Amino acid sequence: MSHAEVILIIKLNNRDFPWEEGLTIEKIMQIKKFTFPKIIVKVNGNHIEKEDYAETFVNDGDNVEIIHLLAGG
Amino acid sequence: MKYLAKDDSKCIQCGACESICSKTYFKEDNPEKSCIQINKEDTPEINVCNQCGECIDICPVMAIKRDKLGVVRIDKKICVGCFMCVGFCPQLSMRQHDDYIEPFKCIACGLCAKECPTEAIYIAEKSDEEAKEMPLDKVFNK
Amino acid sequence: MNIKNMKENHKLLAEYKYELGEIDKGYTNRTLYVNISDNTINSKPVTEMMKEKFVGGKGFGLWYLWNATTPTTRWDDSENEIIIAGGPACGITQYAGTGKSLVCSISPLTDIPIDSNVGGYFGPLLKFSGWDALEIQGKSDKDIIVYIDGNNGIVTIEEAPLEAYDAHILGEQLTEMFADNEEDKRNVAVVTAGTGAEHSRFGILNFTFYDQRRKTTRLKQAGRGGIGTVFRNKKLKALIVKFSNVKGDLNNTFEQSIINKTGIKYHKEIHDLDHLQNNMRKIGTANIIEVMDAYDLLPVMNFQYGSHPDTEKIKSTVFIEKYLTQGVQDGCWYGCSMACAKAADNFLLKTGPYKGHRVTVDGPEYENAAGLGANCAIFDPEAILELNFYCDTYGIDTISFGTATAFAMECYERGIINKEITEGLELNFGNFYSSVELLHQMSKGEGFGTVVGQGVNRMKKLFVEKYGANEEFLFDIGMEQKGLEYSEYGSKESLAQQGGYGLTNKGPQHDEAWLIFMDMVNNQIPTFEDKAEALHYYPMFRTWFGLYGFCKLPWNDIVPADNKYTDEPAKVPEHVQNYLDVVYGVTGRKLSVDDMIKESERVYNFQRIFNIRMGKGLRKDDRIPYRSMGPVTKEEYESRQERYDTQLREKIGYAPEGKTTEEKMAALREYRENQYEKLIDAVYKRRGWNSNGVPTLKHLKYLNLELPELMEVIKDLQ
Numbered sequence: 001m002s003h004a005e006v007i008l009i010i011k012l013n014n015r016d017f018p019w020e021e022g023l024t025i026e027k028i029m030q031i032k033k034f035t036f037p038k039i040i041v042k043v044n045g046n047h048i049e050k051e052d053y054a055e056t057f058v059n060d061g062d063n064v065e066i067i068h069l070l071a072g073g
Numbered sequence: 074m075k076y077l078a079k080d081d082s083k084c085i086q087c088g089a090c091e092s093i094c095s096k097t098y099f100k101e102d103n104p105e106k107s108c109i110q111i112n113k114e115d116t117p118e119i120n121v122c123n124q125c126g127e128c129i130d131i132c133p134v135m136a137i138k139r140d141k142l143g144v145v146r147i148d149k150k151i152c153v154g155c156f157m158c159v160g161f162c163p164q165l166s167m168r169q170h171d172d173y174i175e176p177f178k179c180i181a182c183g184l185c186a187k188e189c190p191t192e193a194i195y196i197a198e199k200s201d202e203e204a205k206e207m208p209l210d211k212v213f214n215k
Numbered sequence: 216m217n218i219k220n221m222k223e224n225h226k227l228l229a230e231y232k233y234e235l236g237e238i239d240k241g242y243t244n245r246t247l248y249v250n251i252s253d254n255t256i257n258s259k260p261v262t263e264m265m266k267e268k269f270v271g272g273k274g275f276g277l278w279y280l281w282n283a284t285t286p287t288t289r290w291d292d293s294e295n296e297i298i299i300a301g302g303p304a305c306g307i308t309q310y311a312g313t314g315k316s317l318v319c320s321i322s323p324l325t326d327i328p329i330d331s332n333v334g335g336y337f338g339p340l341l342k343f344s345g346w347d348a349l350e351i352q353g354k355s356d357k358d359i360i361v362y363i364d365g366n367n368g369i370v371t372i373e374e375a376p377l378e379a380y381d382a383h384i385l386g387e388q389l390t391e392m393f394a395d396n397e398e399d400k401r402n403v404a405v406v407t408a409g410t411g412a413e414h415s416r417f418g419i420l421n422f423t424f425y426d427q428r429r430k431t432t433r434l435k436q437a438g439r440g441g442i443g444t445v446f447r448n449k450k451l452k453a454l455i456v457k458f459s460n461v462k463g464d465l466n467n468t469f470e471q472s473i474i475n476k477t478g479i480k481y482h483k484e485i486h487d488l489d490h491l492q493n494n495m496r497k498i499g500t501a502n503i504i505e506v507m508d509a510y511d512l513l514p515v516m517n518f519q520y521g522s523h524p525d526t527e528k529i530k531s532t533v534f535i536e537k538y539l540t541q542g543v544q545d546g547c548w549y550g551c552s553m554a555c556a557k558a559a560d561n562f563l564l565k566t567g568p569y570k571g572h573r574v575t576v577d578g579p580e581y582e583n584a585a586g587l588g589a590n591c592a593i594f595d596p597e598a599i600l601e602l603n604f605y606c607d608t609y610g611i612d613t614i615s616f617g618t619a620t621a622f623a624m625e626c627y628e629r630g631i632i633n634k635e636i637t638e639g640l641e642l643n644f645g646n647f648y649s650s651v652e653l654l655h656q657m658s659k660g661e662g663f664g665t666v667v668g669q670g671v672n673r674m675k676k677l678f679v680e681k682y683g684a685n686e687e688f689l690f691d692i693g694m695e696q697k698g699l700e701y702s703e704y705g706s707k708e709s710l711a712q713q714g715g716y717g718l719t720n721k722g723p724q725h726d727e728a729w730l731i732f733m734d735m736v737n738n739q740i741p742t743f744e745d746k747a748e749a750l751h752y753y754p755m756f757r758t759w760f761g762l763y764g765f766c767k768l769p770w771n772d773i774v775p776a777d778n779k780y781t782d783e784p785a786k787v788p789e790h791v792q793n794y795l796d797v798v799y800g801v802t803g804r805k806l807s808v809d810d811m812i813k814e815s816e817r818v819y820n821f822q823r824i825f826n827i828r829m830g831k832g833l834r835k836d837d838r839i840p841y842r843s844m845g846p847v848t849k850e851e852y853e854s855r856q857e858r859y860d861t862q863l864r865e866k867i868g869y870a871p872e873g874k875t876t877e878e879k880m881a882a883l884r885e886y887r888e889n890q891y892e893k894l895i896d897a898v899y900k901r902r903g904w905n906s907n908g909v910p911t912l913k914h915l916k917y918l919n920l921e922l923p924e925l926m927e928v929i930k931d932l933q
Contacts, residue, residue, distance in 0.1 A: 036732075037491070037506075038493070040779040069774060069784055070771070133544050133550065153461050153549045154308055157482050171472040175463070207542050212542075212543070213428065213430070
């Protein structure tokens with residue numbers, strides 16, 4: 001192999017997550033099966049509203065927080 | 074069913090309705106104790122119960138019922154003062170005042186309509202189909 | 216039912232008349248003591264010391280229990296008590312979830328104190344009748360009831376030979392017997408157990424409330440730890456309280472206006488947001504069935520797995536659309552706008568003594584759907600409802616029954632027990648008819664049902680001693696700790712939740728801490744210190760509900776619209792402030808969050824020391840089964856192979872390539888068990904305990920809890 005394959009990553013809840021072309025918050029939620037209704041989403045510290053999940057593109061190196069609000073049960 | 078109808082565009086925010094209502098039911102001239110309430114600033118808005126009856130299903134002790142004329146009334150002897158009906162009223166027209174442990178609401182008595190100088194409020198009838206409460210007999214078949 | 220005839224056959228054993236009194240800022244300042252051995256009834260003062268150190272509710276219950284028992288007291292000894300206490304806020308009607316009672320006793324499952332939290336009208340009506348707590352001691356030799364007439368100030372103990380035992384019938388009979396008319400029925404509250412509580416160790420208490428719309432008696436459960444078993448062992452058939460003039464201001468609060476304001480704000484929040492969040496008003500706690508499945512947390516086949524394709528068949532919308540009556544006010548106390556006490560009406564039973572009857576089933580709660588359903592691989596909503604119904608009416612804990620049955624099923628599937636041992640029951644996963652037959656056997660006191668009814672801890676011992684099972688394997692897969700069955704969440708992939716279950720006082724019940732999302736999904740508490748802080752704050756915060764008579768669910772099963780912009784959304788800061796405001800309104804005590812935590816810490820540490828006194832409160836007792844920490848079997852490992860291999864590689868530095876599953880499992884196990892020990896160290900330190908789990912004398916001093924009788928228990932363990 002002449003070139004090492006470059007894997008682009010973002011941070012999702014402070015863990016590595018692979019980036020791909022066209023990655024949106026909605027896509028991440030689908031991949032991770034994040035179906036819980038009480039979720040807070042932030043990209044680089046900025047809140048993203050639910051209606052904007054599909055339109056919010058995530059770029060290489062972004063810090064994404066998808067916080068599930070349940071400390072109960 | 075009978076209800077107090079309104080036309081916000083005619084209201085001149087004089088407060089006569091609030092005054093007669095609170096004096097009639099609480100012996101005090103105090104807009105906070107009036108079933109009908111008018112905003113004091115901006116474009117006039119009349120806030121008063123439209124007798125939809127959503128509160129009937131909310132009450133845990135069935136203290137709220139519709140009377141023969143279709144008016145939604147609270148039986149204060151039965152009421153346990155939970156104020157859920159206040160929080161759940163879609164019109165925000167169920168009232169509460171800390172001097173009392175029961176809520177209160179418009180019973181379409183029409184006294185305010187008589188006082189209103191511009192006919193912005195008036196007693197009217199609407200279809201019973203607009204009633205929002207559940208038919209319990211049908212639900213539980215009892 | 217011939218109510219008149221039943222009543223005529225009552226024999227009066229004791230009568231006690233009392234002054235009705237008045238409630239002062241949430242307290243009646245009296246406790247009703249009833250001894251059913253010698254039929255004495257007394258009023259005991261609630262002291263300032265009790266209020267200062269123990270607040271109320273569970274605090275009072277544990278204090279009375281401590282004074283009534285000795286280190287050798289067991290559940291079926293006459294001196295063991297059942298204490299029911301609300302708390303100073305219990306009975307207000309303006310805020311959601313304010314009718315809770317806390318019940319305490321020495322548990323037949325754990326031999327240490329158990330506390331169980333329950334709705335229904337008994338707690339509030341008991342207080343309005345003049346009593347902060349009801350303390351029952353002794354044992355009767357005939358079936359009796361205790362009746363508190365809060366209208367006239369009379370307490371009686373009566374023999375009651377003819378009434379039914381099962382809760383859905385007995386509740387109706389006694390409500391009818393003691394109410395003056397239909398309208399008066401909501402003023403009568405009954406506590407019952409059921410036939411199954413006599414023949415199992417996980418009997419429950421059912422607390423009734425009369426549903427005026429359904430015209431039926433509903434049941435809420437004090438479910439954990441077998442208090443119903445103690446109840447029937449004492450030959451108690453029922454406790455009844457009657458009080459007919461409930462109003463919104465009977466607590467004579469310090470400042471009613473702040474309670475009104477806070478309550479209405481909360482009601483509005485539920486009205487505006489519940490349908491966008493958890494749908495508590497439509498489905499109650501069962502809203503999370505499919506959520507838990509999606510996150511691999513739903514216990515499947517005795518906690519082996521976390522999800523299953525058939526969960527689709529029991530997801531919350533199935534219950535909403537087909538079974539649960541919608542749009543009815545389902546609060547278990549007045550003013551509960553969360554209204555999560557759902558019910559399926561006109562449900563047709565397929566088995567057992569009530570086969571063919573159409574009944575109202577209370578539930579299913581999430582725990583029931585998960586425990587009776589998924590954990591036993593029974594993915595059938597009607598099976599879940601039927602099991603739920605029979606558990607309740609027989610007085611059986613759905614959680615312990617679900618977990619114990621799942622354990623027995625796994626043992627059966629693995630050949631550890633067989634058809635001969637089960638006396639013909641085919642206990643395969645997914646077999647509803649065998650599962651419900653176990654319940655019917657518990658009700659009748661016969662067959663293998665009575666073995667399962669002993670609980671996982673005792674089944675393990677029996678299977679090892681009598682049938683030669685491998686002790687270590689059964690310890691690994693038997694989901695119990697301290698004798699109590701696990702509640703229904705998979706904790707394998709969340710170290711913090713392993714502590715949330717393992718480092719509890721009463722045993723592995725999630726009511727102290729549920730940290731799985733914070734830990735596993737959100738990665739918000741990565742270090743041991745972070746986890747320890749969460750395992751300090753949440754258990755203390757959640758203990759507090761039980762001191763005051765609050766329900767925990769309104770705290771975080773809905774959150775304000777702007778909660779996400781707060782510093783710590785998981786704590787729901789606005790709701791915490793609501794509670795502090797309501798308590799100020801009731802008692803006049805202005806508490807900070809720190810005060811709140813400290814109030815809980817006193818009771819929490821007291822309970823820990825109580826456990827130590829009973830011989831079960833040290834580090835060794837906080838061990839947990841490996842099934843709750845990681846994959847016990849090859850199949851479990853391979854079902855999450857990618858996750859586990861990655862963890863071996865990245866966390867442990869162990870290359871999984873070329874290794875057998877067994878080798879990888881061993882490496883993972885060593886790592887995870889070690890992590891749990893490190894977690895224990897961090898949590899004990901944060902809680903002010905030494906490395907053996909004993910509260911330090913310094914910590915007791917900080918808590919102003921240096922009672923000589925407590926010091927006596929721990930002084931040699933420092």
